[in-house]
Amino acid sequence: MKTIKPDFTTPEGAVIALEDAYNRKDIEAAVVAKDFHQDAFYFLGLQFGSDMGKTKEMAEAMEANFRSQMTEDGFPDYSNIKSSFVKKETISTNQVILTERCQRGNSHRDMRLLVVMTERGWRTVLAPGFDTK
Numbered sequence: 001m002k003t004i005k006p007d008f009t010t011p012e013g014a015v016i017a018l019e020d021a022y023n024r025k026d027i028e029a030a031v032v033a034k035d036f037h038q039d040a041f042y043f044l045g046l047q048f049g050s051d052m053g054k055t056k057e058m059a060e061a062m063e064a065n066f067r068s069q070m071t072e073d074g075f076p077d078y079s080n081i082k083s084s085f086v087k088k089e090t091i092s093t094n095q096v097i098l099t100e101r102c103q104r105g106n107s108h109r110d111m112r113l114l115v116v117m118t119e120r121g122w123r124t125v126l127a128p129g130f131d132t133k
Contacts, residue, residue, distance in 0.1 A: 084101050097112055098113045
């Protein structure tokens with residue numbers, strides 16, 4: 001399987017990098033394509049209104065859980081899916097919501113993905129209230 005060079009300079013590139021890592025079943029590339037600190041920050045902030053000083057610990061737990069889940073349950077498979085970005089909502093200069101349409105055969109599913117600019121470039125964020133609509 002051909003490896004796509006990760007492009008974290010755009011929100012769309014961040015999503016494509018993560019999906020490529022999933023398709024190649026490359027846990028290290030998937031971890032690089034994510035930002036667990038941002039995952040923890042958004043999760044704690046949206047769920048509790050504050051990070052409660054627990055972002056670092058939560059980020060470590062989320063990464064460990066992600067690694068365990070990918071090892072035990074396997075990676076999502078995007079190889080037979082045609083996807084396209086159908087909407088881009090700019091929240092701020094460092095936050096966008098992308099709507100990605102994933103189509104398999106005659107059916108499709110739209111996913112809303114929060115993507116944020118980090119010190120390492122754009123990364124997708126797992127945040128409550130996102131994913132499907």
